[in-house]
Amino acid sequence: MNTPTYKTISANNQTVKKEWVIVDADNQIVGRLATQVAMVLRGKHKASYTPHVDCGDNVIIINAEKVIFTGKKFEDKEYVRHTGFPGGQRFSTPEKVFQKDPTQVLHKALKGMLPKNRLGRALQTNVYIYTGTNHPHEAQQPKELKINTKK
Numbered sequence: 001m002n003t004p005t006y007k008t009i010s011a012n013n014q015t016v017k018k019e020w021v022i023v024d025a026d027n028q029i030v031g032r033l034a035t036q037v038a039m040v041l042r043g044k045h046k047a048s049y050t051p052h053v054d055c056g057d058n059v060i061i062i063n064a065e066k067v068i069f070t071g072k073k074f075e076d077k078e079y080v081r082h083t084g085f086p087g088g089q090r091f092s093t094p095e096k097v098f099q100k101d102p103t104q105v106l107h108k109a110l111k112g113m114l115p116k117n118r119l120g121r122a123l124q125t126n127v128y129i130y131t132g133t134n135h136p137h138e139a140q141q142p143k144e145l146k147i148n149t150k151k
């Protein structure tokens with residue numbers, strides 16, 4: 001009989017082992033940081049990755065106010081939103097968003113890199129972004145994750 005001798009294992013909510021990871025965003029490029037964090041949120045770095053299951057880790061990002069954009073994206077890039085009313089299209093730049101809340105720039109970058117379905121919305125709850133080095137998740141004993149820095 002020509003059947004494989006192995007069995008494909010599909011992860012589910014009961015078998016997934018979620019960990020806590022901390023990332024320092026100091027002097028990191030926004031898009032490159034967001035791609036690495038999105039991969040960890042999805043769980044693609046694990047051997048037991050299953051596309052339809054939340055098998056990623058919980059990620060804590062500190063020093064969100066110290067991220068950088070390359071080129072002139074800080075002034076030229078546009079975020080578009082709609083209020084829901086006629087003529088309600090609104091535009092803003094990362095510079096304006098950064099002045100109000102520096103964490104929103106990383107939230108927007110991560111949201112664009114996650115799936116646009118209920119799994120993606122659930123994955124967004126697994127990321128915690130803070131300005132400064134203080135965070136309230138010391139009890140979870142997060143492991144530090146090294147992300148490439150700008151050379």
